[in-house]
Amino acid sequence: MTEQALPSGMVRATGTSGPHEGYMPGFGNDFETEALPGALPQGQNSPQKCEYGLYAEQLSGTAFTAPRGQNERTWCYRIRPSVKHVGRFTKIDVPYWKSAPNVDPDVISLGQYRWNPVPHSDEPLTWVTGMRTMTTAGDVNTQVGMASHIYLVTQSMEDEYFFSADSELLVVPQEGRLRFCTELGIIDLEPKEIAILPRGLVYRVEVLEGPARGFVCENYGQKFDLPGRGPIGANCLANPRDFKCPVAAFEDRDAKSRVVIKWCGQFHETFIGHSPLDVVAWHGNYCAYKYDLRTYSPVGAILFDHPDPSIFTVLTAPSGQEGTANIDFVLFRERWMVAEHTFRPPWYHKNIMSELMGNIYGIYDAKPQGFMPGGTSLHNMMLPHGPDRNAFEHASNEPMEPAFQGNTMQFMFETRFPQHLTEFAAKEAPLQDDYIDCWDSIEKKFDGKPGTK
Numbered sequence: 001m002t003e004q005a006l007p008s009g010m011v012r013a014t015g016t017s018g019p020h021e022g023y024m025p026g027f028g029n030d031f032e033t034e035a036l037p038g039a040l041p042q043g044q045n046s047p048q049k050c051e052y053g054l055y056a057e058q059l060s061g062t063a064f065t066a067p068r069g070q071n072e073r074t075w076c077y078r079i080r081p082s083v084k085h086v087g088r089f090t091k092i093d094v095p096y097w098k099s100a101p102n103v104d105p106d107v108i109s110l111g112q113y114r115w116n117p118v119p120h121s122d123e124p125l126t127w128v129t130g131m132r133t134m135t136t137a138g139d140v141n142t143q144v145g146m147a148s149h150i151y152l153v154t155q156s157m158e159d160e161y162f163f164s165a166d167s168e169l170l171v172v173p174q175e176g177r178l179r180f181c182t183e184l185g186i187i188d189l190e191p192k193e194i195a196i197l198p199r200g201l202v203y204r205v206e207v208l209e210g211p212a213r214g215f216v217c218e219n220y221g222q223k224f225d226l227p228g229r230g231p232i233g234a235n236c237l238a239n240p241r242d243f244k245c246p247v248a249a250f251e252d253r254d255a256k257s258r259v260v261i262k263w264c265g266q267f268h269e270t271f272i273g274h275s276p277l278d279v280v281a282w283h284g285n286y287c288a289y290k291y292d293l294r295t296y297s298p299v300g301a302i303l304f305d306h307p308d309p310s311i312f313t314v315l316t317a318p319s320g321q322e323g324t325a326n327i328d329f330v331l332f333r334e335r336w337m338v339a340e341h342t343f344r345p346p347w348y349h350k351n352i353m354s355e356l357m358g359n360i361y362g363i364y365d366a367k368p369q370g371f372m373p374g375g376t377s378l379h380n381m382m383l384p385h386g387p388d389r390n391a392f393e394h395a396s397n398e399p400m401e402p403a404f405q406g407n408t409m410q411f412m413f414e415t416r417f418p419q420h421l422t423e424f425a426a427k428e429a430p431l432q433d434d435y436i437d438c439w440d441s442i443e444k445k446f447d448g449k450p451g452t453k
Helices: 389-397 423-428 435-439
Strands: 003-005 011-013 023-025 031-034 055-060 073-078 090-092 112-115 131-139 144-153 160-164 168-182 185-189 193-197 203-219 243-246 257-263 266-272 279-284 289-292 313-318 325-337 354-362 376-379 403-415
Touching (some): 144 168, 185 243, 203 325
Parallel strands (some): 160 257
Antiparallel strands (some): 055 073, 090 266, 112 376, 131 144
């Protein structure tokens, strides 16, 4: 492999080409990559002396004794061990980034809510200062549940780095382009893609095209995995080969640097004299990914009835209860609607799960009016919801012909826990006060006469 200089000042391994340039394909693979030839030891993990004077260090994403199929760890060969990347910690205030439990007695979380896109600010905002928490669920201290956020980023992090000891982050861009310079490599991210940033991974976020806005699911529990396909079989939904893991990249730069750490819902800073992004080579299966949502292959009803939304699951974070997720990440993208004598949009329902939706672009078929790109909605556990009147009337009378559902990409963060609104979501974010009224005009059609449809 050869070296390649990047605008961020990092040195990245090359050797991949075509659609995988700068990335390695596969989900859950055991990868190996080096930015300098011979930096990766062969035949053992921790030699007495590493090439280039590097230090061997393991990053563990699971307990050492986790079952083999679930065990995740990565061996890093770095310029300095991580103990040199932290010093004394000082608590800092990051006022808009909240963690569960965060139950505000003055906020009513019981209800059906929808928000317009959170507007950009004239204030310079980085990845950390631009995070706006909308909901929290579970408990960050016991490592169950999640939080949902909107990010607003206008400014790159300069000699500043971040990692979360609490959670992995699922990033869903809606506007603008970001670069995540991580310890294990570089991920460039744009709308219609997602990124998964594992717990404990250090990174810096740069703005490639701004302002940037998007959604984040902060997962406190077991990490995201591909769902079991069951009777669907071996193909469709999200295919492992479409996930891309970055090749090794490092920077050897001496400069005063600030490292911000999120730990048990609190934020701390520490200062060091160099960049912590100094992993020259690594191998393992605990790493960051990106995924192009346009490669998701939806599966649906081809004769009658609308399937459960779980059929559109991209990633799932399991709980201790089989079949009930800590979080499901669900995608509603372009697809053909072909079901016969069927009400095709999602039906009316109440659900044990709490559903937070975001609109990446286009029109959502169950709410064609008012759900704007960049907007968010929340239907909390056991609260009824479903199509508005116009969507119901259209779907009840449309011709039963194949129809392409185009110009649409929405997602859902679904969790088994109730989602509590933050003060920001309740009082500062652009809440649509009249959203609950979208069902007011639904008519009573019952007349007690047989044969009436």
